[in-house]
Amino acid sequence: MSLPPSPGPAPAPTPAPGPVRPGDRAQVALRPAESARVTGGFWHERRRVNAEVSIPEGPALLDSAGNLHNLRLAARTATGEYRGELPFLDTDVTKWLEAACWQLAETDWKEDFAQAEDVDRIIRLLADAQQDDGYLQSYYQVVRPGLRFVELRWGHELYCAGHLIQAAVAHHRATGREDLLTVARRFADHIDDTFGPGRPVDGICGHAEIETALVELYRETGERRYLDLAGYFIDRHGHGLLNEGDAHGVAPGPAYCQDHVPVREAETVTGHAVRQLYLLAGATDVAAETGEPELRAAMERLWEAMTTTKTHLTGGLGAHHAWEDFGDPYELPNERAYCETCSAIASVQWSWRMALLTGEARYSDLIERTLFNGFLAGVSLDGLRWLYVNPLQVRDGYEYHGGDNGSRRALWFTCACCPPNVMRLLASLPHYLASTDTDGLQLHQYATGSYGGLTDGGRVAVGVDTDYPWQGRIAVTVDEAGPGEWTLSLRVPQWCEQYTLEIGATPAEQVPEDGWLRIRRTWRPGDTVVLNLGMEPRLTRADPRVDAVRDCVAVERGPLVHCLEQVDQPGAPGLDDIVLDPTTGLTVKHRPDLLGGVTTVVGSGRLRARPAGQGWWPYRTTRDTGRDGADTPADTPVELTAIPYYAWANRENGGMRVWLPTS
DSSP states (O other), rough: OOOOOOOOOOOOOOOSSSSSSOOOTTTOOOOEOOOEEEOHHHHHHHHHIIIIIIHHHHHHHHHHHHHHHHHHHHHTTTTTTOOOOOTTHHHHHHHHHHHHHHHSHHHHHTOOTTTTHHHHHHHHHHHHHHHHHSSOHHHHTTTTTTOOOOOOOHHHHHHHHHHHHHHHHHHHHHHHHHHHHOOOOOHHHHHHBBBTTTTTTTOSSSSSHHHHHHHHHHHHHHOOOHOOOOOOOHHTTSSSSHHHHHHSSSOOGGGGOOOOSSSGGSSOOOHHHHHHHHHHHHHHHHHHHHHHHHHHHHHHHHHHHHHHHBBOTTTTTTOSSGGGOOSSOOOOOOOTTTOOHHHHHHHHHHHHHHHHOOOOOOHHHHHHHHIIIIIGGBBBBBBSOOOOOOEEOOOOOOOOOSSSSSSSOSEEESOOHHHHHHHHHHHHHGGTEEEEEEEEEEEEEEOEEEEEEEETEEEEEEEEEOTTSSEEEEEEEEEEEEEEEEEEEEOOOTOOOOEEEEETEEEEEEBBTTTTEEEEEETTTEEEEEEEEEOOOOOEEEOOGGGGGTTEEEETTTTEEEEEEOOOOOOOSSSSTTTTTSSSSSSEEEEESSSEEEEEEEEEEEOOOTTTTTTOOOOOOOOHHHHTTSSSSOEEEEEEEEEGGGGOOOSSSOOSSEEEEOO
């Protein structure tokens, strides 16, 4: 790709509190709200647990797992053996560091955030471990020092650099300090001296991440060469540069790391899900800064292919445990669904960039679905235990054999990419909730708090009060209005069939345009808007091409996907024989005593009787059943209670399922 000539250093953009800050010359429809704070309700509680439990646990876990020890070896301040066989263990540290920095960015935490000293200590460690030429990755400094930038498919050196850069950007935006930013820039400069036309190496990383990090470093510093380098890496995907096998001589093929076809020519998402989505997030960032229409068109095409054919109901992504891959179109299994927590995070990151680039509400629809379901299930309610994979079914009698890929929560993982990734998304979550453009303010997600930014008419700000997702009432009060007219835009979720709108306590008739209710008027401080979203529970069916769930339904209410857990079905000894009756209707009951307070959905079903005399063979022909079914015992009626999917695996072990058979 040929990037436009540099117009000189980009001017300092409008401040934004989070990890995506388009430059002033970026060709985007929307920009993240200048200020965004979550002060109450559902997401405030999840973020409180993250800030008070998960993030504080991080340094001790990183110490016990050996991540910090490995960096001390690289810094020559410790002795002993390198701990772990994975080359990317430094990223667990830098993702945790990014999470801690986003917490530092919030005024509520600056004075008493206990991890401030840990942040400073780890920054000093990274600076001490960095080599004189800027290189920094403990694995290749300690274990394989002679193979720097040689094992690009599996070495993850640029992946590690990307997470270091993102942590540095977070630290700089949170504190204004440049100590970690200096470390990151030295590594980025070394990479720029090493990769590209006329440089020693023409290659890409086997795990995308560096691309979006370099764009953000350009946005933070105004150094155009970082954007050019990101564009180079995007361009070089799809040219067969990654042809190494693994340690056993086995490789999953070039599509695994998106080296099979150039990004602009790809027709669908494929390969390792996290690698694919990180690459597309970076490509979207480059498209935003350069305005290149071909790259933008490719991003829209690939997002459409992903959501229509390869996305689970929960927003989860990845059908295969082997190589953590996307599957074929409509290959969306239940018990063997991979749906790695990190792929849900990557989906949110990419969709947010697409929402900013295009202004379209559908990207925020997917963000909402993914946040409340596929992402949030990855961390326990107490903030201490984690899921690496997020299946949609756990069978009766499931046996957990340990490891990262089982359907039971663990305190940490051998490959601990997901826990600090969850921490950093929750810590930066307010950034993903609202945006502004020249004409007004848009609310993408609904959480109690305050949101504001600059428009052509001046600064505008609103306060939001809601008990979402338990209730559908969203009350918005204008806090700062600015002179003249401007537009307040409220997203009507894709799942919502009925809603009401009140402006200043007066009912208003308004039809969404592309998912947005756009209310334009001259606002005054104190003006109110109330959006009531219908929250009736519903049954959802999948496209018939999804063979795994044919003749099944799923229970949803508002943005939440629900599931059955064995512990909530006292009338059934297991879930594998459950059948839902879709004709009897669904009722809801809020349970403040259950799982931190949830709204359950109750339906009717039956416990399918197992035929008598089945013997040793689990299959029966029509002849075996008898024409009148006289040899089949009667089914047993049962009441079924469904909880939000995000809350499963927080009590006793047992079966779980999202998709319920109806016959």
